[in-house]
Amino acid sequence: MSGGPYPVAPRSDLNTALVWVALGAAIVVASWRMERMTAQGADLYTAPGLWPGVVGLALALLGGLLAWRSLVRAREAGWDAAAPRGETLVPTPRFALAAGLFLVYALLGVGRGLPFWLSTALFVAAFVFLFRRANRKVGDATGSDRGDAVLAVVCGVATAAVVTLVFEQLFFVRLP
Amino acid sequence: MDRSKRTTLTVAIAASLSMLVALPAAAQATWKPEKPITIIVPWAAGGSTDQVTRVTAAEIEKALGQKVVVVNQPGASGSIGTKNALEAPKDGYTWTAGAAKDLGTYAVLGMLDTKIGDWALFLNVANVSTLSVNPNTPYKSVAELVDAMKAKPGQISVATAGVNSSGHSAIEAIAKATGVKYKHVTYDGGNPAVVATVAGETDATTQLTVEQAEMIRGKKLRPLAVVGDKPIEIDGYGTIEPLTKTVANFKDPPNYFGIFIPKGVPPQVIATVEKVWNENIRNSKALKDYATSRGAQFAPASGADALKAVMPAVQVNAWQAADAGKAKVSPDTLGIARP
């Protein structure tokens, strides 16, 4: 390991390391307080909390090592020294849009009363249309609103139809 | 005040509505399923519940003329799949399967708020456990094993599929009747427990006979006794004597398996399945063959007979849990009397 630049800045490593230490410690505490089952003849070494406790301890220790390493690295190269990746941790609008669509579909579109085929068709069509348009705006694709709308609807309906038919008629899965 | 009044009203309306529904239903007793029926097996694929349920499902499929789909939803001692079957729409298209004694004890263990009376039971086979040892151990009979357990309390290891499993109930019953102590080693399921005994990691196992039949036939396990009062014949091995021969005061009721439909479904569903049970399952050669080849007992039953048959096992299981301090709710309050 030659000195920096590291893929991730020491500052961000330190932050995650602290999360691990906290998580590990919380798990150790929870495991310690977990029912020991002594009423059913368990010894300490068969208690349900033994294993998570050991693993939580390991996580806290490894987190501590990572924190220590990020301190060493920061002293060596500075807190924000990282290999340039041309991207930041801040979500791009594109990412926010995609993540939003994914979550709305999976959390609200499935199993919440809306028929599966309908929400699927809507989701795919919306995704295709919005991203085709976004790509056109930055010049990565050609076409028109109208063409994209047609493409979007075709993709949406086709996906919904094929998925619904295959799962319900072929695999006998009752879709939500 | 207001609330309780409204509840009374709702109950009254619901009752009169169900009367309205029930009347024509009784008239047209047969139910023609229009879409595939799902049976949730709350255990992993390939296990004893899964195997017998798939054989039974094929028979029901033939009788009803509709696809019966078996879905495995393993986890949390079978309580997850059972819960999902309980919460599914009461349209008669979602059933579950398993050991009836489990259904009766989920509430005691605080896992699931359901009673055995909440279900229509359709039993197919009764499984019994067999007490077997690794052939390299010196124990040739139950008496020798019990003597060894008395000489070295807590040193002879017994493999089971875990707390609440059939194997655990069996060894607990043996321990109680003979007053011995054993070392309980748990595995992921019946087959892994049997395999561990074959491999010599544990000395003995008390899992279901169906799970041991192959190994017994292959001479990789030495069966000492059937944990029950009737002998069992295994093709290619011979007869295994019952435990009651050596341990006089031993009592362990048979463990019935079956298919369960939550009550609240349209009555014609229950009536139709009951008819299928009486006409098809009772005469099913496939199920009979499955039972005899695996050392299980072919025991179809439904309705009140089924409930009566499974109660002893539920009582034993529930009170075993209560005596071990595992009960979250006393079996008494759930109407399960001490056996």
Added chain:
Amino acid sequence: MFDGLVAFGHSLASFATPMSLGLILASSLVGVIIGALPGLTATMGVALMTTLTIKMPSAQALLVLICTYVGAIYGGSRSAILLNIPGTPASAAACLDGHALAKQGLAGRAMGIATSGSVLGTLTGMFFLALFTPVLGDLALKFGAYEFFWLALFGVVIAGTLTGGDPLKGWIAGVIGILCASVGQEAVYAHDRFTFGSRDLAGGFNLVPALVGAFGFAELLMAARERALPVKVNPFDSVIPRLADVARYWKTIVRSGLIGTFMGILPGVGEDVAAWSSYAAAKRASKEPEKFGKGSIDGLMAAETGDNACVPGAIIPVLTLGIPGSAPAAVLMAAMLIHGVRPGPMIMTEAPTFVYDVVAMMMYATLGILLYGLTLTNVLIKVLMVPKPVIVPIIFVLCVVGSFAIASRLFDVWVMLGFGVVGYTLRRLDYPVAPLVLGMVLGDLMEKGLRRGLVLSDGSLGPFFTRPISAVLWITIVVVVLLKFDVVRGLFRRRPRPAA
């Protein structure tokens, strides 16, 4: 040996039905396409196909999965050569020389080399799979609770060490995987752990939805960040492999096949490591190491033979020990369990023909990639040209519906989403995801090994250290960790200047 051949023959014949052959053709194609599409990995492909084949008879479902797995590892080389983007992490090594050759106008020849390397690599691994599995199965019977504990720990440690550049973060990811595995009802007293009163959580996290999330959904999120740049394809010549290339580099093929298989057998070490180590070994042995990276046929052959040999290699420990050799093999193992096959030391006793069935499936998968290697190029390019906005939502729908289909539980969809978000976050912070998967698979085994061992030994840790196989295993683990001494050293490296 002869019995094995007969059993293998039976297995081969049993798949020679129109239905099975159709499935082989279809699933190899799906595999090649998944492999070729950047961002869709073999792990994700196998996980998605597991969900899609859940209702099929087990033999056919596993056939589909193995064809997908082999196809995906092979397919990655296509985009590596044509687009200079590795389709799967495993084909990153193939990018170097493959794309260099393509720039010289030799893309067709490069694809031919990749095809022959992949086919011969798979065959090498397959040979050892058939040869070793029954023998190792006997050895594996000597493994008890203590040994399984160490073996599982070894898998997580080595996966953390070798996948991704940062062992410390790899180990952390592994530990997090182990923790995920400990959620839910534990095995000994059926006590609910970390369930916060939820009955759904009492069943723990289902592995396949978690993997679909960590590999599928997380990849879609990664892809969503980037602008989809228009694809530029290099012109290519004939893709028919040349016998001369194979004859000339036979030493490379044999060496890479052996390295790839061995890397596969090591628990947790995947196809990417196999490709890179074969590549490095070929470079060391080559008379013209300076050509590596500039269009060396030797290098491309080594990388492609190595990663495909790893596939059967990774299945060996699945079948003999119930411990997966790589991330896709972990998914494959989960699928076997869902279909009622319990891989592990008893497989030769419980289902003796199963091992040969797997070898036969591998054989057909090899034929599948050979067929597509010779024919598919133009079609594949068209697929690579399909705009991302169309592919992404469809894959996401499959992630959702597939997670649901396994057990018809909405909870599994939420597990998929949760693991997707966690997987994405970890990846963004430079944590490898493969050890997380291995941790989830092996964590359960480790805990049971530890607790069962302690019950058997009445609480003594002695047998964990003194039993012969255990001793070998724990000493190896210590050595592996110490060999990563630069990690340890990195912790203590200081500038001469004292702390400010």
